[in-house]
């Protein structure tokens with residue numbers, strides 16, 4: 042299979058380059074090893090009528106990276122507009138933050154159509170397309186309109202919310218109906234998959250049977266593929282990183298003090314405000330913990346042109362400053378707050394230095410920081426992961442200390458427990474989590490998805506002649522339930 046992987050954000054594979062988010066980091070080793078072509082945005086825009094999309098193509102391990110300049114007239118409406126001001130808040134169950142204009146929606150559709158035209162250039166014999174994330178919900182349908190009949194899969198890295206929440210997105214019916222042009226739609230968790238199937242059945246009135254939706258496009262399988270990491274490679278990075286200057290300086294600066302670490306994009310879904318309030322509460326309730334533990338919070342600026350993100354940046358900065366003002370001493374800063382991004386080669390070492398990893402999103406598709414923190418630990422003296430039960434990772438990493446990120450007192454108590462957890466318990470919990478990471482690696486995730494996509498195509502070819510006429514749809518069936526791979 043000649044795989045064409047498509048995502049908005051790509052990575053050039055430089056370990057020292059800061060990475061924004063989990064998707065780019067996850068796809069990188071897959072492209073490097075499988076020989077796939079990875080197509081995404083160059084981050085630049087281009088004027089003009091874009092009949093011939095401009096692509097910069099470079100080698101990436103055994104694969105290749107093609108970066109496209111997206112159309113200037115539509116980029117803002119697509120990225121800051123519909124993708125990140127309508128879809129992102131809805132997918133993270135923040136219907137109150139949905140903002141979308143008709144122009145934004147049209148720009149989103151234009152960029153999806155533009156990407157579809159650009160992809161024709163990368164079509165080869167035995168090709169299959171694998172589209173990533175909410176930026177390209179309609180890309181499959183655009184490809185089909187251009188006559189592409191090869192298998193097209195889609196994977197959603199974010200959660201998929203309840204029907205009532207996704208129903209708050211303008212044009213939700215049209216968009217979700219367009220998604221059914223995909224042969225296979227992958228989700229992070231059972232709950233996401235169930236929510237999607239329930240929408241297809243109840244809102245679109247379609248037949249859903251055993252995880253397969255029947256629509257005018259044919260059959261679409263919805264299934265669960267929890268994304269993983271390469272734990273072995275990450276552990277090696279962490280060992281190597283111990284001599285990195287940033288990591289050595291951090292260690293020296295601690296002077297025997299313990300460290301908790303949080304690493305997030307500055308995004309309202311990450312629960313930064315509640316996390317900082319929990320530390321505030323912990324130092325208030327346990328004054329003996331002042332000076333004995335500090336928090337290193339890396340909050341990488343993200344989507345700054347969007348009002349909700351600008352507001353969050355100010356709110357977090359003010360809260361950090363208040364907490365430092367309240368609990369700090371002339372020679373001790375409780376929260377080290379950094380507004381920049383780091384490459385994985387440094388992050389791995391920072392994770393290994395911290396006795397506690399705090400990953401407490403209000404809502405998250407998977408959260409690969411949780412998995413990377415675990416993989417980076419020293420097996421003989423591992424740290425403790427404090428993990429939100431609303432991160433997809435909580436389904437697998439159930440021996441982390443699971444917290445409700447809305448319960449600030451509960452989080453404060455749990456962080457204090459993590460800090461004093463005996464070595465035997467830390468090791469037991471860590472070993473159980475490592476076993477899960479080793480069982481569900483990123484390579485396995487890719488292999489499972491590719492295999493399921495191949496099966497979908499076989500099914501489609503076999504069943505095509507017996508499909509009912511479109512005029513007979515929609516029909517209803519009582520059965521939902523996505524297949525689970527893993």
Ligand code: F6P
Pocket residue numbers: 049050061062063064065174197198199306343344406
């Ligand atoms: O699924 C979420 C995601 O695609 C991740 O890669 C990352 O968390 C984020 O969104 C990236 O966002 P952006 O490309 O807008 O910085």
